[in-house]
Amino acid sequence: MDLPLSGRLTRNIPELKYVNADNVARYRVIMRFFYEEYKRLRYWMKPEDVYNGVMRWGALPDYTLEQCMADLAQLEEWGNLASRHDAGRATTLEEYMRKKLQYLLTPYSIEIERLLESLEKVTGYGGSLEPTLFDSIAEKLFAIRRMDWDKEPGAALELWTSLHDAFKRLHENAADYIASMQTAKAEEMMVTESFLVYKDRLTHYLQNFVQALQRSAYKIEGNLEQISANLRDMFLERVADEELDRPRLEDVPDKASMVGELRQGWSNLDRWFRGDGRAPSELALLERATKDTIARVVRSVIRLQERKRSGVSRKKELEHLAGWFARMERLEDAHRLAGLVFGLFRTRHLQGEDLRLTDRADQSMWDEEPTVRALRSRSRKRIGRQETEPVPEHAERKRREREAYRRRQAEEWAVMQDLLRRGKLVVSELGVVPSAVRLRLLHWIGRCNASPRHSFMTPEGVVIAMTNPRTARRTILRSEDGDLELPDYEFVFAMEDAARMAAAAAEGGRGE
Structure with a gap:
């Protein structure tokens, strides 16, 4: 079901202006100080407290209190901070003359700083493959089928939250981890000798995930098929009611829109595991991508082992093999040994003129006169000086072409x-x-x-x-x-x- 676009989705976001403003260093330090104090459960801050905290960090050496107050006013204008009058008693004339305000982070700013804090820790795709999430999703869907959520209040909301969180972690972490295996850094690592030590753990990790996926996929698909549309709607209605029963100081969302969002989330879950009939499911694509990654790892290991083996001296093996051939008394036995040791050689087609000296059909090819053909050496070593060949003369061909023209x-x-x-x-x-x-x-x-x-x-x-x-x-x-x-x-x-x-x-x- 397609949800209608809301005004929040299409509106301008002035709260993000401080991230790219001219004085971005000052704004970022102030907002990060507010966010750190927010995590310590300190919410309303005076300008003096903000200024002293920023100066303790030492990030802005030439900063002044007047600049701090101007920056706080600008952040309030953009909607990053909310202010109220400080009813505290003034101790100096300067405090009495100055308008005394206290500032608080807005909800948008909290989420923005939380996002920026997460982005600062990103060094790659990250992600992980957690097989236990498949079992957790299967258990939650089975609990919905048994209607365990109908026995006590709040159970439906808790069940949906656990199910949605497990599905979100599974999808995002698996997608990030598989993407990290496709990067140039992973390609460079797979061609180094140190990858041979790491490959067993990586292959075992990927194989365990594929096995858990194959083992639990049928349970999840079966539970989704057993949950009828009426049971699904009843469960989602119960989740919306329990969400609305929570005491809220903000505006209460509309139940119809909340149920629509819940149905969209359920549709995403169902399509991810079962597909939509027109294309394979995301689960099948994830399984294929994981198997392809295992195949890439195995191919890289084989190439590394072959390259490592190519540099090992095989002198003793060849001497033993030469002695084996020397002890052969018949040529036929030597041919058989060569076939077993070396196998079939690659076929080479040599062009030459067949000079037959007799028309006898019963004459063996080994009795024919050999056709001598000079082969160029493929060795990179410098060979002896060869005689230079004259430049071919094409005067006759040029004359014919000229006359035709x-x-x-x-x-x-x-x-x-x-x-x-x-x-x-x-x-x-x-x-x-x-x-x-x-x-x-x-x-x-x-x-x-x-x-x-x-x-x-x-x-x-x-x-x-x-x-x-x-x-x-x-x-x-x-x-x-x-x-x-x-x-x-x-x-x-x-x-x-x-x-x-x-x-x-x-x-x-x-x-x-």
Whole structure:
């Protein structure tokens, strides 16, 4: 169920201005002093007490009482502090002339300072995997099914609070812990030798969590299925009534909105464990992410062990193996031993000419003449100086390419001369044209459309202009490789000098 947006959600929060204000150091020290005194159950503070406490910390060496009073007034204006008149008796004239006030932290400011205190302790994602939370959630849902909350007042609210807190801790801590395993710091740690000592504890920790998840998931899903909609609504109504029965000095919330929030929380719990039918549940995603993390840990450990093993000398093992091969009397036994020790070698395809000296079909491949092929060494060691190879000569290939290019140029120029004699070309008047002509025509259309004057000049000095770029007529250009529908464009052709003379004559006619 979607809850309507309240005014508190969309309003501006002036209480946060002191965190990024110009005098942020002064405001932060004052607010932290108020918060520390609040935890000691000291609520109303005088400006002198605030100033003395701030100066004891030594964070503001040049601070004055006047600046402190101005900062307190500013914090009150932003809504961080509430003030009242100090009815105490003045002992000096200065105290009597000065307006005496006492200040108190507002609820918003308490939560802001509590958040800032938590943020100061954040060094990473943190989090943890607590398998006992699954059992706790299953027990709370089973208690709801048995209606244990209906026997004594306040039991429903306590049961819901325990259930919601356990679910929140499970979701947030597990998400944070799995996220911490995806960071660059975790990747760097998994490639160090010290990770081999840590991997057993980590793998055991993840495996215990997965086992508890698989063991308790069915209990939780079964309890959620057994709790009907009527029982759920009855329980949440009871929770809302017990919450409203608490004595409050603030405004009493509306019961309908409170029940709506409780139903939304229950819906989140149900969707997290059972899904919504369109996508897998968050529980399944958490299980998959945990298993993927275990797999990443195992792969990292295997790579580390292989790298560590690669640096160990195997001289004694190879000497023992060489002696084993030396004691073999038959070649077939040596082949079998090699197959057992080394396994199948990787297949390599070598290119060469098959020089057969006989056409006998029964001749073995081992009796054939070998094909000699030089292999380049893959060793990084510097080998002896090799003879330099001459640069290959490609004059003949260049000559063939040059002649082919000239033939194409001659053909294109012949086509261009024919067009110059005609002076004009309309797409609809063309018959079936070769594919090369179609490609050249599409090239002209693209060049003309890209030009502001809808014309361009070829390297031979021929000016090709499109006279009707915005025509609405359509036609079919038929070619050897298919038909193409396009606008019925019209082109005119002229040499560069003739085009200039025609443009000058047109300018002179417009001038007259």
